């Protein structure tokens with residue numbers, strides 16, 4: 001009886017050992033941990049993307065491929081500001097997050113799900129939250145590939161390791177919004193339309209067993225399986241939990257650019 005159990009569990013233990021050897025919890029300072037997020041469309045953007053982060057100590061190399069985003073804004077390549085959001089539920093908002101019912105999940109409305117800006121995935125210069133709304137350093141156009149190595153701040157690293165870091169790419173095509181959404185001003189920058197700053201892509205970063213960056217067959221069955229095994233709860237469960245918490249959380253949980261939100265309240 002005992003022997004049989006041991007045999008049955010042997011493969012599981014091997015899997016667990018494999019998982020732990022490259023996992024966050026047991027990683028030594030010099031080790032590299034890889035995190036991956038599959039970016040899903042929000043607000044009907046029909047965009048898609050993937051983000052990989054190789055983290056060694058506080059040095060992060062972020063690689064990102066996105067496509068299907070809004071292409072132009074005022075006749076120029078559309079600037080898509082993008083961030084790693086932290087310190088909240090670590091999930092992407094569901095349509096239930098649209099508190100004011102205008103058909104658009106604004107950045108503020110998504111806050112209880114993904115939290116404040118921890119890191120700006122800027123194309124140059126500052127990577128802190130202070131660069132969060134600088135359109136000049138956003139990703140540009142419908143599709144782009146991004147790669148940058150920088151020193152990641154401690155707050156973002158902590159959320160990353162806790163599974164609470166969420167990549168959000170902003171900027172919608174106004175034509176795809178409801179009439180109310182098209183008429184509304186941005187909750188972040190009132191001089192801009194709501195579409196300009198609202199989330200278009202979102203994905204939670206999870207520790208990946210992949211050692212390699214893109215080109216190394218991202219999203220293979222093995223990777224997905226191991227990533228799921230590491231998660232404490234199913235993504236679906238987390239989404240529903242976030243939806244329920246939203247109504248209670250209100251604006252109180254939101255610390256992202258608080259004074260700029262004041263105008264929108």
Ligand SMILES: [Cu+2]
Pocket residue numbers: 081082083084085117168169170
């Ligand atoms: Cu953001």
